Amino acid sequence: MSAIVVALLGFVVFFLGYRYYAKFIAEKIYKLDPNYVTPAHQYNDGVDFVPTNKFVLWGHHFTSVAGAAPILGPAIALYWGWLPAFLWVILGTVFAAGVHDFGTLVLSVRHKGQSVGTIADRLIGRSGKLLFLFIILILVLMVNAVFAWVIANLFISFPSSVFPVLLQIPLAIMIGYMVYKRKTKMLVPSLVVLAIMYIAAIASAQFEFLQIDLVKYMGGEEGDGLFGLGAVSTAFFIWIVFLMIYSYFASTLPVWKLLQPRDFINSHQLVVGLTILYLGLFFTNPELTAPVVNENPDRSWLPLLFITVACGAISGFHGLVSSGTSAKQLDKETDARFVGYFGAVGEGLLALISILTVATFFANTDAFFSTYASYNDANASGLNTFVEGASVLAGGIGIPSTVAVTIVSIIVVSFAATTLDTSVRLMRYIISELGTEYKIPTLSKTHVATSIAVLSSAALVLLPEGPRGFGSGGYLIWPLFGTSNQLLAGISLMLISIWLKRLGRNYAFTLIPMIFLIFMTMYAMFEQVFFQWAAWGTNTNMLLFVLGAIIFVFALWIAMTAFRMLTKKYDDPIDQNKAM
Amino acid sequence: MIDKLKKLIAFYEEVLSLPHRTEIARELREEEDVFLLLLFSEMVGIPNPTYYYTLELYPYMIEKFHDWHLRMGMEKSPLSGIRCC
Numbered sequence: 001m002s003a004i005v006v007a008l009l010g011f012v013v014f015f016l017g018y019r020y021y022a023k024f025i026a027e028k029i030y031k032l033d034p035n036y037v038t039p040a041h042q043y044n045d046g047v048d049f050v051p052t053n054k055f056v057l058w059g060h061h062f063t064s065v066a067g068a069a070p071i072l073g074p075a076i077a078l079y080w081g082w083l084p085a086f087l088w089v090i091l092g093t094v095f096a097a098g099v100h101d102f103g104t105l106v107l108s109v110r111h112k113g114q115s116v117g118t119i120a121d122r123l124i125g126r127s128g129k130l131l132f133l134f135i136i137l138i139l140v141l142m143v144n145a146v147f148a149w150v151i152a153n154l155f156i157s158f159p160s161s162v163f164p165v166l167l168q169i170p171l172a173i174m175i176g177y178m179v180y181k182r183k184t185k186m187l188v189p190s191l192v193v194l195a196i197m198y199i200a201a202i203a204s205a206q207f208e209f210l211q212i213d214l215v216k217y218m219g220g221e222e223g224d225g226l227f228g229l230g231a232v233s234t235a236f237f238i239w240i241v242f243l244m245i246y247s248y249f250a251s252t253l254p255v256w257k258l259l260q261p262r263d264f265i266n267s268h269q270l271v272v273g274l275t276i277l278y279l280g281l282f283f284t285n286p287e288l289t290a291p292v293v294n295e296n297p298d299r300s301w302l303p304l305l306f307i308t309v310a311c312g313a314i315s316g317f318h319g320l321v322s323s324g325t326s327a328k329q330l331d332k333e334t335d336a337r338f339v340g341y342f343g344a345v346g347e348g349l350l351a352l353i354s355i356l357t358v359a360t361f362f363a364n365t366d367a368f369f370s371t372y373a374s375y376n377d378a379n380a381s382g383l384n385t386f387v388e389g390a391s392v393l394a395g396g397i398g399i400p401s402t403v404a405v406t407i408v409s410i411i412v413v414s415f416a417a418t419t420l421d422t423s424v425r426l427m428r429y430i431i432s433e434l435g436t437e438y439k440i441p442t443l444s445k446t447h448v449a450t451s452i453a454v455l456s457s458a459a460l461v462l463l464p465e466g467p468r469g470f471g472s473g474g475y476l477i478w479p480l481f482g483t484s485n486q487l488l489a490g491i492s493l494m495l496i497s498i499w500l501k502r503l504g505r506n507y508a509f510t511l512i513p514m515i516f517l518i519f520m521t522m523y524a525m526f527e528q529v530f531f532q533w534a535a536w537g538t539n540t541n542m543l544l545f546v547l548g549a550i551i552f553v554f555a556l557w558i559a560m561t562a563f564r565m566l567t568k569k570y571d572d573p574i575d576q577n578k579a580m
Numbered sequence: 581m582i583d584k585l586k587k588l589i590a591f592y593e594e595v596l597s598l599p600h601r602t603e604i605a606r607e608l609r610e611e612e613d614v615f616l617l618l619l620f621s622e623m624v625g626i627p628n629p630t631y632y633y634t635l636e637l638y639p640y641m642i643e644k645f646h647d648w649h650l651r652m653g654m655e656k657s658p659l660s661g662i663r664c665c
Contacts, residue, residue, distance in 0.1 A: 045651055047605040052598065059595030180604060187593040254607065260600045267596060325599075 001288050003281055003356045006082075010090055010352045014345045017094030022341040025099060026334070029500065029509055030106045036333040039113035049113060049328045054335035061326045061339050062346040063267045065101075065318045068150070068415040069311035070347050073482075074354040075386040077308040079378035080301040081293035082359040088305055089355065092313025093348030096513035100489055102340030103496040103510055104319040108327035109336065110499075115323045116492050123495055124561055130437070131554055132491070135484050136320075137430050138547065142481045143423040144247070144457035145474025147416045150383065152239035152471060154416075156232065157384055158409040159213035160402075164200040165413050166212075168265060169246075169258070171196065176261040190265045194272075197265075201410055205402040214238055229470065236471030237462065243420065244458045251425040252450050259421055266414045270350075273390075273411045277353045280393030286360035290368050299375040303524040306517075307482030312351025314517065316488020318344065354386060361389030380468060387412060427453035464543075479528060480547055483521050487555055490518040494562045502570050511566070518559050525552045616641065616648060623661045638662075 026032050040051040052060075077085040104116055111119050117136075121129035155162050171193045178184045204210035214235035218225050225234025250258055311317065322340055330336060362368040371385060372378045391404035399407070428449040435443025442448055457474075466472030493514035500507035529548040533541040617624075619641060622631040646664040649657055657664050 045647075047602060047609055050602070053594070055591060056594045056598055059592075060598045063595070064599075179600065185593065186597055186600065187589070190596070255603050256600065256607065260603055264596045264600065329598075 001292075003286050003288055003360045006086060006288065007278070007281060007352065007356060010086070010348075013090045013094060014348060017098060018342060018345055021094060022098055022102065022337050025102065025341075025509060026337040029505060029507075030103070030336070031505070032106070032334045032336060034332055034334045036109075038109055038330045038333055039327065040329050040331060043113065043328075048325075051331040052329040054331060054338050057326060057329055057331075057335070058339045058342055058346075060329075061321065061343040063263075063270055064321045064325070065311075065315070065343060065347055066270055066350055066415075067311070067419045068147070068412060069315070069419070070351040071354040071386055071412065071415070072150075072383055073309040074312045074351045075358045075382035076378050077305055077312075078290055078355060078358050078382070079294060079372050079375055080297055080305055081291045082288055082355055083292045084301050084305055085309060085355050086352070088309055089312050089348055089351045092306075092309070093344055093351075096489075096517065097314040097318065097344040097348065098341040099510055099513060100314055100493055100496075101318045101322050101344040102336060104322040104492050105327050105330065105336045105340040106333070107492075107496050107499055108323035109330055109333055113323075113328040116319050116495060119323070119495055120491060123498060124565070128491075131558075132488075133430055133434060133437075135316075135488055135551070135554070137427065137434075138477075138480065138551070139317075139484050139488070140423040140427040140430065141457060141460065142474060142477055142484075143419060144427065144453070145460040146478050146481070147420045147423070147474075148240050148243045148247075148457065148461050149236075149466075149468070149472050149474055150416050151243055151413055151420070152236050154383075154387070154409050154413050155212075155239050156215060156235050158387065158405060159211040159216070160201065160204040160406040161409040161413055162212040163204045163210050164197040164406070164410050165417070167200050168193065168197055168262065168414075172261040172265060173258055175265070176257045179261065180256045186261070186264055190261070190268065193265050194268050197410065198407060201406040202403050205400075205406040233470035236469075240458065240461050240471055244454050244461075247420055247424040247457075248450055248454045250421045251428055251453070252446055259425075262421070263418060266418050269411045269414050273408070274350065274353065276394050276397065276399070276407075277357060277390055280390075280396035281353070281356060281360075284393060284396030286393070286396075288356075288359045289362045289364050290359035290372075291365050294372075297375065303520040303527070304375075306520040307486060307524045309351065310482045310485045311347065312354070313348070314344075314486070314489050314513070315347075316485045316490075316492060318347070319489060319492035357389040357393060358382070358385050361385060361392060383412065424450070424453055424457070427457075476541070476543060477547060479544060480551060483525050483548075483555075484551055486517050486521045487551065487558070490514055490521060490555075491558055493517065494558065494565075497562070498565045501566060507566075514562070518555060518562070522552065522555050522559065525555060612644065613648065616645065620645075620659070620662070623659045 038051070040049050043049040044051065074085050074089060077088075107119060108114060108116070117129055117132040120132055155165075175186065175189045175193060178189060179186045200210075215221060215223070215231045218231035218234060221230075221232055223231035225231045226237070227234075229237065253259070306313075326339055330339065362371070371381050387405060387408045390408040391401050394404035394408065395401050428446070431449040431452055432444040435441060435449070443452070460477070461471055461473045464473040464476055466475045468475055493510050496510045497507040497514055500510060525548055529545060529552055531537050532539045533545040533548060535542075535545075618628075619634040619637055621628045628634065642662065642664050645662055646657070
């Protein structure tokens with residue numbers, strides 16, 4: 001089957017979803033009011049609360065939520081065949097992610113621009129807030145540990161990408177200085193840096209001396225490394241230490257010095273990446289060689305599919321962005337549909353191209369099964385397959401394959417590094433907040449909180465032996481990522497449902513995806529915690545068992561709270577113009 | 581055509597600069613807050629030998645002070661020395 005047909009089908013469903021379903025939700029359920037004074041106007045302070053053009057806000061929202069996760073999840077979920085992954089991405093985006101992202105935006109706008117965490121604090125008490133902090137803490141710890149491994153892995157697998165990525169750091173600092181101190185515009189300098197990076201990519205793809213290949217320096221894969229480790233393990237060790245030191249600086253320096261300029265160089269890469277891949281797809285018209293459905297999987301798609309494709313369909317992190325920054329900048333309440341729902345559609349498009357890239361990469365179905373032989377194999381090779389598949393599509397518009405591999409790996413590294421920077425910074429904030437909450441002021445200090453964040457992530461990466469060898473310790477708790485992320489989305493949907501109920505509106509449209517998500521999360525957790533990781537399970541793992549059991553109890557508690565709050569009789573519907 | 585292209589570029593640049601502008605504005609605001617504290621430190625009990633001179637800036641700072649206490653969630657001025665509202 002032609003991949004173009006599948007892509008077009010996806011576009012049509014996304015279009016119909018936005019045109020009709022989102023319109024229905026906006027008018028009948030959320031009842032957006034063009035005359036409502038949004039927090040951006042009410043509290044306009046020129047900094048956080050600023051009324052912003054809806055197209056600009058959409059661009060910002062989309063670049064904030066799009067990262068490496070919507071690429072990674074679908075690339076792995078292809079293990080069950082392209083159809084299940086495609087259907088969940090399409091339907092999940094239209095019926096769950098769109099409603100969720102859009103809903104958290106509206107909920108926050110109607111609550112003075114507060115974040116979902118604060119709203120949870122008000123709706124379900126202080127324990128709700130601590131639950132949020134705990135889940136986010138686990139999430140960011142996992143993200144730090146795993147993304148450090150992902151970047152190190154890409155550096156080792158595609159050594160030509162190292163030089164351009166390293167080059168970006170001093171150039172970004174230079175741009176930050178120019179924009180902040182000299183007040184120059186940022187578009188042209190950041191495009192120049194991007195061009196320099198790509199020229200460096202072309203050069204390092206051609207000339208071997210520009211490739212920083214640590215494994216080769218130590219005598220190849222069989223060579224000896226440091227501290228009695230092999231060459232590959234030593235390379236992992238060096239890159240991970242480098243990344244952790246980098247994260248420390250990136251998260252403590254003022255953001256305009258490194259993070260912001262790096263982000264705005266990287267935000268072009270999203271446009272470049274999506275354009276190259278979709279153009280490549282339409283020029284080469286490849287056939288889908290991955291099976292429609294994998295008939296003999298070693299792990300059932302139910303419920304794992306919904307946990308594996310995390311950010312591609314619905315993600316709790318989107319709710320944090322929606323209610324954290326976007327809600328404070330919404331000019332008119334009616335813009336929420338475009339920003340929130342269409343933002344989710346943008347993410348869906350990224351997940352869709354990830355599916356099509358991997359599904360068209362293999363010469364035939366047998367070749368697919370030799371790489372995707374088991375669920376664990378799919379997990380291990382999903383990202384690298386995406387990079388190579390993307391280089392084939394890029395070849396369709398005339399980019400030579402070696403250069404394309406380098407450019408695509410730079411794009412993926414950049415996405416992963418942006419996520420890593422943000423997530424270390426986020427972890428620092430959470431540790432500080434916990435310090436304030438539990439009256440341990442030392443924890444609130446920048447360098448103390450950052451040291452804890454970086455050292456705990458580094459310890460998780462390096463100390464235990466992970467499933468993918470040395471340096472992959474983060475993968476030990478990675479199975480919890482999908483579930484905790486979906487759980488976060490479930491809590492947000494629950495908050496929206498409770499709010500809608502109290503307004504006396506029909507809340508079925510948020511309740512159904514909420515039940516679906518919480519059910520799938522609990523199903524997956526129950527199966528993994530009690531049948532796999534437990535002492536009597538098939539794959540005993542005490543660390544996962546304990547953490548998984550804690551998250552499972554939280555999920556159960558949320559489900560019970562939701563049931564209690566949603567079955568409670570509210571005699572007096574609240575005034576929708578009055579914040580709760 | 582060129583106009584449309586220019587509009588598109590302007591839009592793209594605005595998307596790019598939105599988070600950056602926020603961040604710069606926040607840093608500037610923090611600097612302003614520290615400056616404000618230096619000027620009016622005497623009013624919150626921190627001795628300031630140059631208070632006599634900084635007080636002369638009072639009429640120029642009053643609007644900014646008003647914005648500050650609103651931003652901090654206080655409807656009325658918290659300092660009896662400054663009655664801005």
